[in-house]
Amino acid sequence: MAKIKPSKGAPYARILGVGGYRPTRVVPNEVILETIDSSDEWIRSRSGIQTRHWANDEETVAAMSIEASGKAIADAGISAEQIGGVIVSTVSHFKQTPAVATEIADKLGTAKAAAFDISAGCAGFGYGLTLAKGMIVEGSAEYVLVIGVERLSDLTDLEDRATAFLFGDGAGAVVVGPADEPAIGPTVWGSEGDKSETIKQTVPWTDYRSGEVAKFPAITQEGQAVFRWAVFEMAKVAKEALDAAGISAEDLDVFIPHQANERIIDSMVKTLKLPESVTVARDVRTTGNTSAASIPLAMERLLATGEAKSGDTALVIGFGAGLVYAATVVTLP
């Protein structure tokens, strides 16, 4: 029998650079209040959100991704031609064929990098990061770009007082590459499809096309059920990711949970009993919930403001529609 030569990868992988793009239009709560009966105080107390960014017509999923990726590539100190894989996580790119990753790979100037989209909601960044790490260690790419990008304003029901204020748009990207020592821990991830009704698109596109429903699809959720799962079940997953990486809460410098809602973040910090020394990402206040983009955007901001620094140990956890989740410990770029 013919013998197949094995592929040869790097011993380990790490995040080498991060970049973000936030749309130019900043939307304060006052604008949200034009279509729902609520108040600035109510929105802030339930979510921590003060402003969010909404994309304009030019700020497409591809355009925002290219901006964020360009910054991540520069931050990593590599060139686009070295990138062998482009993974895009999004649920709000409305032209599903072809995958938007191919356009991004081309426009960035990669050398025909493998490129594909994934759908893992707010856990998309962790799913993409795990795939990228696998590709690098397995040897099918030396450098992989992982992009989380959303235009959730397109999927927001502005008349739903439970969600109208929640979502934002933006793109976050990281370059993952080879490393001599572990810098991305084991991923604790999974899905709970029995809870698929908890966060979902209201109706399939085909119902809208056929005229069966008049209202464009939007994302809805069962707030209390999501809150309970996100805080108490995800705290267990976060703890498992720390244990899997052999990191104690005291060893941790930074906590970057998916920026779903500041109340969830507060409760998670309390449930995990994180020491005060741990810097906690609270980008949701001015960015809203940007699903797959939220973790890399929050990471980029913490590093840009100096609240976190290169080499810090960070716990990242994403969780959302599916329900799906992914948590891991990383060394910050």
Added chain:
Amino acid sequence: MAATQEEIVAGLAEIVNEIAGIPVEDVQLDKSFTDDLDVDSLSMVEVVVAAEERFDVKIPDEDVKNLKTVGDATDYILKHQG
């Protein structure tokens, strides 16, 4: 051993005090969590999870919305505690 009504109210008072900062003496059977005790829908989830642990009871999401007052929660726990 199952908790008595008095013990449950006292336990809920401690929980509500810890989560919403409401004085324990304000937590009475006839008080509404939202209207009287400043416990919003998300804090209510925290109260419920803490009560589940303390009283060894399961309170599913679909039942949480029926617990309007401290009395409702106390009755629920009395009936369902392990």
